[in-house]
Amino acid sequence: MKEIYENYLENAFGEYEQAEFKFDQFELNYRKFFPENKERRVLDIGVGRGEMLTCMKRWGYGAYSGIDISPSTIGYCATLDLNCELVTDTAEWLRSRRGSFEVITLLDVLEHVKKEATIGFLRAIHDGLAEGGKVIIQVPNLQAPDGHLHRYNDITHEVGYVEHSLQQVLRTAGFTTIEFFGYEDYKPTGLYLKLIRLVRALYWAKIHFTRRLTCNMNPLILHPVLCAVARK
Numbered sequence: 001m002k003e004i005y006e007n008y009l010e011n012a013f014g015e016y017e018q019a020e021f022k023f024d025q026f027e028l029n030y031r032k033f034f035p036e037n038k039e040r041r042v043l044d045i046g047v048g049r050g051e052m053l054t055c056m057k058r059w060g061y062g063a064y065s066g067i068d069i070s071p072s073t074i075g076y077c078a079t080l081d082l083n084c085e086l087v088t089d090t091a092e093w094l095r096s097r098r099g100s101f102e103v104i105t106l107l108d109v110l111e112h113v114k115k116e117a118t119i120g121f122l123r124a125i126h127d128g129l130a131e132g133g134k135v136i137i138q139v140p141n142l143q144a145p146d147g148h149l150h151r152y153n154d155i156t157h158e159v160g161y162v163e164h165s166l167q168q169v170l171r172t173a174g175f176t177t178i179e180f181f182g183y184e185d186y187k188p189t190g191l192y193l194k195l196i197r198l199v200r201a202l203y204w205a206k207i208h209f210t211r212r213l214t215c216n217m218n219p220l221i222l223h224p225v226l227c228a229v230a231r232k
Contacts, residue, residue, distance in 0.1 A: 182223025
């Protein structure tokens, strides 16, 4: 997969342009987990096109930074004057900065890590966090209807997660306080968006009913993207 990661921005996104809609979505889903003290260090692992870095910068965190193994994503984010660094070994980079970060974001990254390396990778994140710090994780939700669409959309995805399996690896890595929620695309404002949420809730109720009917596993969160906040 090295060839894909070297030009990941072109292979995964296809264009040199940030997704503007993500700014509102990150504000809605994640800003509440960031510290009030804007001097605390915050880190984004796997910067992509830099939307989270842009949010960190706009939210006023002077000590924000990002790392990635892809030269193309780092090169693009550097053109946007975002603070980021190319690394070859993310876990080793984190272990050399123990206790440094109040918040680490890991958005659409963990599914790219090989299964046998996952626990060590998460332990390195645990080491990089300050006491009481938190990691925010975003992964495709394999317990959602059509979860396979996200899972197999990118050839570099190595592992798929549901709430239980994500909890397994986080607890094994040393995290004890873990909160799960579904990534929310829609703000609950306006009649149209409220109608979308209502219809979606009805559809999800049908999914829950059919899973009960077939005596299948029936986890609560059915959003296409699963989020976890784990505290050190």
